Structures are given as C-alpha cells and as structure tokens.
Amino acid sequence: MFTANDFIPTSYSESIESGNFQWSAPSNIALVKYWGKKANQIPANPSVSFTLNNCKTITKLAFAKKQNTDNFSFDLFFEGKPKEDFKPKIQKFFERIEIYLPFLKNYHFTIDTQNTFPHSSGIASSASGMAALAMNLMSLEKALNPAMTEDYFYQKASLLARLGSGSACRSVKGQVVTWGQQTNIERSSDLYGVEFPYNIHENFKNYQDTILLVDKGEKQVSSTVGHDLMHNHPFAERRFAQAHENLDKLIVIFENGNLDEFIKIVESEALTLHAMMMTSMPYFILMKPNTLQIINKIWKFRNETQIPVCFTLDAGANVHVLYPNKDKESVLQFIKDELVGYCQNGQYLCDEIGTGAMQL
Structure with missing residues (x-):
C-alpha cells in the first residue's frame, strides 16, 4: 500500500520538450455515499461506486517547455471555446498537486476538454473532468520516468484526481471502486480509490x-x-x-x-x-x-x-x-x-x- 510520500518523485530519467496526450474518464455513481471530508480531500467515511461507461469527459493535454518557471501557465478550452471561469479551479488543482508533479511549472499546458453528456445536465462533471486531467498529467510523468509501474501509475492518478475533486478518484480504474479506509477491504485507502478486490456476482455484470x-x-x-x-x-x-x-x-x-x-x-x-x-x-x-x-x-x-x-x-x-x-x-x-x-x-x-x- 502506498503512502502519500511514495508519490513524491526525487528525479526523472528522461526529459521531454513538448507533446500531447488524450484520455477519457467516466463519471461514477456512489452506492455508499461520501459526505463530509477532512483536510486535503480526505474522506470522513469510505464510499463505493459504480463506474459509468457513457457519461465521460474527453481531455486533450498539449504541453511545451517554457523559459520562465516561476508560475503555472495554461490555457483552458471547453468544447473548443476558452473557459475562463474554470481556470481558478485548475490553478488551485495545480497548487495542490505540485509537490507530486514538480515539473508542472516547466511547461505551458493547453487543456482542451469536452463532455459526452450535455453541459449542466446536472451530471457531476468534476469527477470525470479531474480524472481525465490527472490521467494526462500521469502520462507526461510516465514519459519522464518510463520505469514507473502500472500499479503506481493508476494509484497516483487516482490520488491526483482526488485532490481536484474527491469523487474523481473513483473514476480512474475499475467497474466497482472503493475509496476510504475500510478494515474488511484489502489495500483500501483514504488517499486513492481501489478496484473492489472481491468477487462480484453475475447479477451486477453490465x-x-x-x-x-x-x-x-x-x-x-x-x-x-x-x-x-x-x-x-x-x-x-x-x-x-x-x-x-x-x-x-x-x-x-x-x-x-x-x-x-x-x-x-x-x-x-x-x-x-x-x-x-x-x-x-x-x-x-x-x-x-x-x-x-x-x-x-x-x-x-x-x-x-x-x-x-x-x-x-x-x-x-x-x-x-x-x-x-x-x-x-x-x-x-x-x-x-x-x-x-x-x-x-x-x-x-x-x-x-x-x-x-x-x-x-
């Protein structure tokens, strides 16, 4: 089981000037609800959710190295149009995750995002949106550190997503996902979501x-x-x-x-x-x-x-x-x-x- 400190990198073996990635991440619906949190997006109680299939966010992340590394630098587009009112949320997200992704100020990012469900349809898009962004950022980190294991990649993505929107950590991997420490669930953690580790009856398939x-x-x-x-x-x-x-x-x-x-x-x-x-x-x-x-x-x-x-x-x-x-x-x-x-x-x-x- 990883601790928060395990996700703070010491150095990277590769360097990369520019590029882009694209990920989709789904929304999820909690069965046992998370309501109430402690500092740093830690849940006050554990939750479990079904991962959805069709309601998702598709995010493309383009990045290019920049000279000035004093500040975060990014442009944000939603369905092709600049989305200024969402920028403070991304700024805050970057501030929260910088300790885990120390390369963030080295690049200018262009974040281009869209949902497969109607905007303000009342479907929470913060979970799918933050999960999709976290996956892209982890793809960049994996390019900088190709030795990263798959397990580490997904759990760190879930940890980052959580710091953007709590329930986003349940939109990274798995059909049924638990988040929050629970004695009877192996490897369960307050830091990230984990795939439900036990048998799931045929009744719940599809x-x-x-x-x-x-x-x-x-x-x-x-x-x-x-x-x-x-x-x-x-x-x-x-x-x-x-x-x-x-x-x-x-x-x-x-x-x-x-x-x-x-x-x-x-x-x-x-x-x-x-x-x-x-x-x-x-x-x-x-x-x-x-x-x-x-x-x-x-x-x-x-x-x-x-x-x-x-x-x-x-x-x-x-x-x-x-x-x-x-x-x-x-x-x-x-x-x-x-x-x-x-x-x-x-x-x-x-x-x-x-x-x-x-x-x-």
Whole structure:
C-alpha cells in the first residue's frame, strides 16, 4: 500500500520538450455515499461506486517547455471555446498537486476538454473532468520516468484526481471502486480509490443506470460547502459509522447477488445523504417535487412487477435508476411510459457500468 510520500518523485530519467496526450474518464455513481471530508480531500467515511461507461469527459493535454518557471501557465478550452471561469479551479488543482508533479511549472499546458453528456445536465462533471486531467498529467510523468509501474501509475492518478475533486478518484480504474479506509477491504485507502478486490456476482455484470434529468440548473449548494456542513452536524458521527456498516454489508451482497438487500442499502444511502443536508445548518432541500414523484413511481412499479429496479441520488434532484441488464427492456419501457414526464424537457441518459479511464 502506498503512502502519500511514495508519490513524491526525487528525479526523472528522461526529459521531454513538448507533446500531447488524450484520455477519457467516466463519471461514477456512489452506492455508499461520501459526505463530509477532512483536510486535503480526505474522506470522513469510505464510499463505493459504480463506474459509468457513457457519461465521460474527453481531455486533450498539449504541453511545451517554457523559459520562465516561476508560475503555472495554461490555457483552458471547453468544447473548443476558452473557459475562463474554470481556470481558478485548475490553478488551485495545480497548487495542490505540485509537490507530486514538480515539473508542472516547466511547461505551458493547453487543456482542451469536452463532455459526452450535455453541459449542466446536472451530471457531476468534476469527477470525470479531474480524472481525465490527472490521467494526462500521469502520462507526461510516465514519459519522464518510463520505469514507473502500472500499479503506481493508476494509484497516483487516482490520488491526483482526488485532490481536484474527491469523487474523481473513483473514476480512474475499475467497474466497482472503493475509496476510504475500510478494515474488511484489502489495500483500501483514504488517499486513492481501489478496484473492489472481491468477487462480484453475475447479477451486477453490465448493471444499468438510466439518469433522469429532473433539474438541469446550477447546484443550489456546492459540494465543498455541503461537505463542510458535516463538521458540526448533530448526526455526523452516526452517519460515518453507518457508511462503514453499509460497505461491509455490500461486500457480502456483491458476492451473493442478493438484489433485495442491495436495493435496501442503495436507496437508504441516497435518502440518508439528503437527510444530512436537510438537517445541517444552514439546511437544504435538493430534491424537487418531481424527484419524489419518480421515487414513488419506482416503488410502486417494483412492488407490482417484482423487477429489482431501484434509485439512487447525488447531491441534487436528478434520479439514477439502477437495474440488472436482464430487465433492461421492461425498465426502459416503464421509464418511457411513466417517468419521462417528470424529467426536464423529457431528458434522460442511458448508461451502464464501465471500466474507467482510457487513453485515446
């Protein structure tokens, strides 16, 4: 298991003047939610997520050596157009990771990024965006240090991604990824995400996630603010303990394929996340009336058909509808018949479990 100091390089064997890399990295959806963090993007509790396949960010990184090495230097383009308002976030990211990538000030970077899902569709793009950027930066470091092992490459990429956006560390590698120390999960770490190390039942292969876009507006409360509200939260300690308990239960469920138990944990986790926001000070209700309509429809449908479909939520109003691949036809029909009317402009995205970042 690597410590943070293991990721600080001493020297590089190669030098490189200029070049470019391109990576895609997916979004992910947490089953056990991470909510609340300590200093340096360390999670207050462990989490586990499904890596998505279709909702991803594609980022091209071009770099060229420069004379002045006093400052970070980069241009940022989103879908081909300069994106000034995102630059402070990249600046802050570079400041956080410079200790791990001491070459950053030696180059001028051109970051060209785009999403495969509609912008401000209410899908968190910070996870996929920061993961894609981290993969590109690691490709440059690997060019400077070709002896780097694959294991080190991916774990360091995950560590860097985490320093950009906590959940980004779960978008680097693997179908099911855990992040945060958990006694019963080998090699688990607060520093980076790890591929779930145990058996996963056939029931979860090609698991589907249809994302219902209930509200595509700007987030009412930023994740950073939301996480900070856990510091003095009256129910924080119990919540952190619950996350550990639910993750332990999922280890067994992933192995035995018990979808009824899976549904209980996943839906309870989603509602708990929102309960934490409703009971913080200041407090927020991020669900919309249509979110609740959808949840009730899913419960009714599941009850009537016995099809193991369930929902989860991020820190917003959109609903992720999770179900096994074998039930795809019936669930999609149900979504078209009964749920689309609750989506903004009837919009939804079909996704499924993917495997992580890919070099293009």
